Ligand SMILES: C=C1C[C@]23C[C@H]1CC[C@H]2[C@@]12CCC[C@@](C)(C(=O)O1)[C@H]2[C@@H]3C(=O)O
Ligand SMILES: O=C(O)CCC(=O)C(=O)O
């Protein structure tokens with residue numbers, strides 16, 4: 517049994533109420549100054565031979581390990597197909613997510629995240645690090661959303677809970693499989709060994725980006741990296757918005773993927789575990805004037821008492837310089853909650 521949970525890892529870094537409560541997007545007619553960013557350079561890069569879209573990986577391909585390792589190294593983000601999750605389940609989760617976000621503000625605040633909590637309704641955790649607010653509201657679930665769902669729908673909470681629990685189960689299995697491939701790439705001879713030394717934890721984040729009257733001056737999510745090993749993202753009804761920062765290209769849109777593909781991105785803990793070979797990808801989300809975008813993000817990583825130390829494959833053992841010190845997941849999340857991306861310089865040798 518895990519001795520502490522992901523939720524507890526955030527307890528020691530409380531946020532103030534004003535950084536948790538989203539504005540009431542349903543009643544707002546124009547973007548208030550608090551949410552008005554300087555003009556967003558939101559040119560949508562089109563994809564062509566010189567500028568290909570992110571790699572698509574078939575999980576049943578015989579060379580899946582090499583494909584994934586290569587994608588993690590060069591992109592930090594890729595799409596997967598043949599992942600085995602049924603399309604109906606995505607529709608059900610989207611339906612329940614939209615059902616939640618359509619509730620009036622006074623209902624949603626009933627399940628607002630507490631100042632020292634991690635689950636429930638609210639803004640993104642990174643909010644206090646930016647001088648402007650984001651055009652976004654989220655609902656974070658870790659395992660069962662029962663307590664919250666009962667408050668919202670006292671007589672009708674079962675379906676919401678069943679769907680969210682089922683989705684997390686499926687995402688956990690898929691994440692574990694992806695981690696096996698990735699570890700297999702990093703340490704060809706020791707994969708089973710290293711993955712079995714971890715216990716895992718996950719969280720499901722329902723993201724809502726309401727229609728925005730002034731999308732050129734608003735941001736759905738400000739630039740960030742995800743903290744855990746990896747994130748599996750499903751964008752409902754193929755609405756674009758996600759962008760990654762590419763070294764020589766600047767902000768690059770991730771074209772909406774086909775209905776049956778999921779997006780996977782590398783998080784900070786995998787960055788550290790891979791000794792920087794798989795950099796965590798810096799990304800942000802743009803908003804749209806006429807489309808209310810909803811996305812489902814599943815974050816997966818080692819349980820918070822695990823120690824992360826860079827893996828270097830035995831073949832390069834002598835040559836490779838360790839870039840990061842050992843760090844406990846809980847310590848890492850605490851440092852990131854206080855310092856955001858400066859955390860990397862704090863654990864680098
Ligand atoms: C398990 C996680 C992962 C969290 C924190 C905690 C619960 C909510 C996740 C997000 C969701 C929105 C972006 C992010 C950057 C944020 O602000 O909250 C994510 C963050 C992280 O990856 O750090
Ligand atoms: O909605 C998206 O496309 C991305 C969401 C995201 O980056 C996150 O939840 O961390």
Ligand SMILES: [Fe+2]
Nearest residue numbers: 740741742799
């Ligand atoms: Fe993210």
